Amino acid sequence: MPSRELQAAIDAAHAAAAIIQSYYRRNIEVSVKADKTPVTEADVRAEQAIREILSARFPHYGFYGEETGRHAMEADNIWLVDPIDGTKSFVRDCPFFSTQIALRRGGRLVLGVSCAPAYGEMAWAELRAGAQLHGQALHVSAVNELGAAIVSTGNLKTMAASSANWSRFGALVGRINRLRGYGDFLHYHLLARGSIDAVFESDVNILDIAALSVIVREAGGTVTDLAGRELDLNTTSILATNGALHAPILDAMRQ
Numbered sequence: 613m614p615s616r617e618l619q620a621a622i623d624a625a626h627a628a629a630a631i632i633q634s635y636y637r638r639n640i641e642v643s644v645k646a647d648k649t650p651v652t653e654a655d656v657r658a659e660q661a662i663r664e665i666l667s668a669r670f671p672h673y674g675f676y677g678e679e680t681g682r683h684a685m686e687a688d689n690i691w692l693v694d695p696i697d698g699t700k701s702f703v704r705d706c707p708f709f710s711t712q713i714a715l716r717r718g719g720r721l722v723l724g725v726s727c728a729p730a731y732g733e734m735a736w737a738e739l740r741a742g743a744q745l746h747g748q749a750l751h752v753s754a755v756n757e758l759g760a761a762i763v764s765t766g767n768l769k770t771m772a773a774s775s776a777n778w779s780r781f782g783a784l785v786g787r788i789n790r791l792r793g794y795g796d797f798l799h800y801h802l803l804a805r806g807s808i809d810a811v812f813e814s815d816v817n818i819l820d821i822a823a824l825s826v827i828v829r830e831a832g833g834t835v836t837d838l839a840g841r842e843l844d845l846n847t848t849s850i851l852a853t854n855g856a857l858h859a860p861i862l863d864a865m866r867q
Contacts, residue, residue, distance in 0.1 A: 696709050711729075
């Protein structure tokens with residue numbers, strides 16, 4: 613049985629999905645925020661619905677949303693929410709967008725829900741309770757050799773700007789089995805269910821990856837930033853692996 617917190621996050625994700633689906637492929641108006649990222653009415657309305665549900669059930673929890681900002685960040689429990697992670701895909705009628713809801717308790721990410729309504733997937737996880745996709749337990753792969761690994765990448769713009777890091781990454785690519793770029797929520801879902809073995813991204817926001825990091829970890833994987841540090845609210849890069857490959861990949865990127 614999911615905890616009250618997890619059930620609330622699942623219910624909030626379902627509510628957001630209904631709103632998002634009603635706007636999808638409807639040629640809606642797009643605005644550009646100060647950080648040059650797009651936002652739509654669907655983003656705002658979905659986050660409002662999520663916030664209403666979570667705040668009603670847990671009124672003393674903090675809230676950090678992509679669209680409505682930060683509230684009560686001094687609280688021990690803080691919801692981290694991105695109503696539409698992948699708005700650029702959403703506005704271009706591409707199904708690779710999702711709703712991300714995570715809970716951070718005492719500085720630690722303890723719960724995550726990742727809902728991709730157009731793709732037809734919802735994954736969730738809770739600390740020490742495992743990860744699930746549509747009620748089926750998720751487990752990372754057992755691949756333990758770089759030569760057999762399938763690696764997926766997201767945005768690598770910052771990495772590409774560093775000649776040393778880009779060179780190391782290029783050398784690593786030459787040692788693995790296959791490189792793909794599934795991106796967004798999808799490659800984390802694939803990693804958690806053992807279909808791929810590692811994910812690289814050098815340009816992320818914690819709201820994009822908080823929930824997904826819990827899902828990967830509870831499926832048996834390991835998640836840090838690209839320097840091997842634990843995730844925090846200021847994290848901007850990520851390395852997520854099946855665990856067995858984490859140290860070898862970090863070592864390769866440090867050489």
